[in-house]
Amino acid sequence: MQALLDILTNHREVAMSLAKIVAVLAVLLPMVAYSVLAERKLSALIQNRVGPNRVALPLIGGIPILGPFLTRLGFWQPLADGLKSFLKEDFTPAHVRKAYFWLAPALALVPAFMTMAVIPFGSFLGRERMVLADLNVGILYTFGIVSLGVYGIVLAGYAANSKYPFLGGIRSSAQLISYEIAMGMSVVPVFMLVGDLNLSKVIAYQSDGLTSWLVFKQPVAFVIFMVAAFAETNRLPFDLPESETELVGGYHTEYSSMKFALFFMGEYSNMIASSAMMVTLFLGGWTLPFFGLNATPNEDGAIWMGLAHIGIFLAKVMCLLVVFIWVRWMLPRFRYDQLMDLGWRRFIPLGLANIVVTAVILFLQAKQ
Amino acid sequence: MSTATAANTETKPPAPAVETVRVKVDGRVVDVPRTLPDWQGKPQPTTMLQACAIAGAEVPHYCYHPKLPIAGNCRMCLVEFGTPMMGPDRKPVLSEDGSPKIARSVLPYEPGTPRGAIACATPISPGMEIYPSSPATKQMREAVLESLLINHPLDCPICDQAGECKLQEYSVEHGQAESRFAEVKVHKPKQVDLGPRIMLDDERCVLCTRCIRFSRDVAQDDALGIVNRGSHNSIAAFPGRQFDNNYTLNTVDICPVGALTSKDFRFRMRVWFLKETRSVCASCATGCNILISSREESVYRYEPRQNDAVNACWMCDSGRLNYKWIGREDRLLNVRSSRSGARAWAAVVAEIAETLRSAPQGSVAVIASARQSTEELYLLKKLAAHLGALTDSVERLGEGDGFLVNADRNPNTNGARMTGICFTEVGIQIPKIAQGIRSGRIHTLIVFGEDVTRHGIDSETLSKVSTLIVSDILPNETTRRAHFLLPGCAYAEKRGTFVNAKGRLQRFLKAVEPRGEARPEWEFLQELVHQVTGENLGPGFEALFNRMAKDVPALASAGVEWGKVGDLGAPLTL
Amino acid sequence: MTFTIPRELEAELDELATRYPQKRSASLMFLHALQERFGYVSKEAVEWTAAKLGVQPIHVWELVTFYPMFRQEPAGRHQLKVCRTLSCALGGSHKLYRHFCDRLGLDPNKHGLQTTKDGKFSVEFVECLASCGTAPVMMRNEEFHEGVSCEQADALLARCS
């Protein structure tokens, strides 16, 4: 214990890093929980329903106006959902491959969390940079980690040892591979423009005002990235690995209780991670071209500005989450051949063309 | 085999030519025998009803029963018919095409020609034409049925007969959809106690008198009659007298409606839920053929099944009600070996086989009940022969009544004799076995289905046995002392055969599942014999039976096979 | 109370039975004789008859229950039989019957023979007494009365002692 305290006091970076990790997780996990609520509530509204509005906390529910309001909003629903996941019977079918069956949910969740490590979610707070690991190869790291996420799903499909999960797993791996390429293609022009792989640098590049946001400079790349992000997170209209109407529940058919909840959390963490990536790469990260919020504060910048930047970042992420949720009700699910067609025959050529066009433009600009 | 059959047909004297009469049923020419056996088997002129049955046309009837004298009082079997018309010169009148002109009985009729007649009591004559489905016949049936239904209470929802009721069936086939009877029905007593086993509902009675004729002519107990003749007529016994002979429940069977009900079966289950299994009564050596009615693995009733060589359509009440022990609470359910504590069939059978293999010749004795099936006795004899064991069975005597109850209350004494388990005199070996046990020469005793402590081997002697292998159904002194206890099956729970007092091999089929861990005795005996002697008598029941049919001389000479025994059994020469 | 048959009656009936080719055919004569002697046909009388004729009691009982003239219980000293067949029914026999019942304190809705508590009168409906022209008709024991009005009925009752 003493030794640990020693390390923490002597090595400030370690202590700060731990603090930041805890802080990120403390924000991320509730975000996951509440994005589920948001999904349910938004879905309900789009479908002329009410959505969760039952769960009340005994004491807070008694507060005159606020209590009922929170209850109607479903504010406590995530608590109930979480509790339910823990209390439900954790049923393991007899025919599953036990070790993989246990491993798969964890594998599905962990990469999503790890992606968050390189994303700058703010400028500075005090003298501390608001990024867990300011890697020079941030984007490569992200791609590396994200592609691990598919193992969780494939493994779940394989471990369940029954046909529907297996089909779900197979579909997922093919889908992920296909769209990984398109996604990779889409970000190349970004770095061609920025000239650096460090995500902090990407944000710095976009801090010159609205016009410098890469979404405007590289709209094609943004669209490809976004669609690929939908596909990678298995969100509708690309939720083929778990499409209920065809595969019962896809790769998680045989899962129940907390193991199922882990898959669920994984999906939403992935959504958040993808949104964060999009915000960072295309939507100016934590910057906002108003009220002087563009300026990268120096190391002794005002605390309020650092907090504002974090707030801006979170707000942007949430907006993208709403888009994720909304799109679900806009489009029907793709057929598998359409999905593959879109990936291989549209986005990969389009991404390649985008690279070439960007390169030519850059070449011409450099020549001038 | 085939040559034997051929030889049989050759040596068989050709069937005597049956004198036939040519009649027409619904326009179809049929040759029917001039006489047919009546209820007692005496030849009597064939009736229109029998002729119609031969022609495949069913004539509805209530009072007629093939095994009872004809009464002809229900009028349900009225049919239209015609006879060749006679001219004044006593010669048949011919129609234009030269065929004899038929005087039909249809109304309005010409004077001198017959009208509809009751088919059950009208003998046929040459050239007669019967019209069991003509409009006139239908009209007559409708009218008779309407008259029978006038005072019928129509309480089918509470009536036990519903589902096997002739009144219901004929109402559907020949009745009218609606009653025209607007007046108040005549009410008669319900729940009349006729005897210890019979309850009467007078409102439902159609006065066919089948029950009266049965008790007078078949059961020889002329106890029933019709009193208060008129609107309120009802079946009754003399006031103060009980209708209590040993055959009363047959009246419930033959009652075409729900008037006579069995106090035992009353309100216990609707008949349409019951599964019927062909079996043989095991209460005495007569071996009456029965149908076991069961639902969801419990037996609800026995009914006689027609077999003219054994029991005609009847059975005694004592046999009929002797089924309740099958579902008794204290049935032996678990197999066990008190030696090793084994509680699994395979382990216990293997342990017994081990014990028997190491037993010296002549140190084993077998007492097998004559209530076991022939196959089981055969297997036990096999085992005994291999071990050089003394075998015997237990005699069980009662009083015979000269009709269906045999003095020998074991159903399969002849089977035991045939397989060599016992000799003509049953039970003579038991003192010898008891002596052997006391002297220490016999130290292994195999008992199947008997409590030997009540049949010559007292419990003190029994305690000297070092290995006691017992199979039984219900607990008794012997099963309590058993070292190896093998729960067996009631005959309703397994397949098998009995040989009755007259030497008729009859099969019984499985009606319900065995209780608990109990298994058919032939099944584990087959395994045991295989393990002890090395001889495989399987696989399965049919193979076992056919093997036995070759091994046992009485069966071999009759040339029986499982597939050929049939529902009515096969006669053997003892 | 045991059922005993006087010796001379038994002898008479035995002789009677020999007149029929089948003994059973004498049943009705036996029953008539027994009713005449005892006033009604008791169960014991039926059993005795059955034993005498070699049939089952139920078959004698069938006869007793069939014929209305056989009484299964003792009747009063004055037995009033009111005809109820068509002509008499139209001529007012139901009214007459009801009148008797009311006078004697009996229930007119009951079926069969009814006797007053003191055993003096019995009233019952019977079928045709074969005098349809003079309806309503009735009998008091063996005595025939025609065209009986309620007044005449009262007079009749008064005459009985």
Added chain:
Amino acid sequence: MIIKRTELSWLERMYFPTLWSGLRVTARHFYDTLFRGGRVTMEYPEQRWTVPEGYRGAPYLVKDAEDRTKCVSCQLCEFVCPPKAIKITPPGPAVDPTTGNVEKRPREFEINMLRCIFCGFCQEVCPEEAIFLMKDYSLTGLSRKEMIYDKEKLLSLGGVHNDQIRKWKKKEAEAASQEAFKPE
């Protein structure tokens, strides 16, 4: 009939029109629900659906106006029940002096509401009009056993049925008025 697929135009193949119409529909519904009270759902325990006439809910047993169980244990419903949800134990041979000329009533009557498919065959087949599908559509319980309704429960839920048919009562009255012969 073979329906030919219409060829998609270039624009349609870009998915943009679909996206746009999807957005329009969802946005409209979103707006409606949020601001114009366009909700179509009912908040169940507080708001309850009034079932229409002829609705087939849970089957219950009824009593007649004399507070007598109408069921006579004829077991036709048990026979006709497609999912075998009904189990009737008949009264057995013992004479029950209280039942009068009906003689028979079920000793036990069980309906497994988990198996019941609310088809109404039991009501259809009942010759005594003793079982009716009522309006209950919300059957809940905490255990399987709790969902097997026994005779008492079914009777108390079914209540009294005041119909004009008095079949047994009429028979009883007729028999009484005729002084049914009692052979002694």
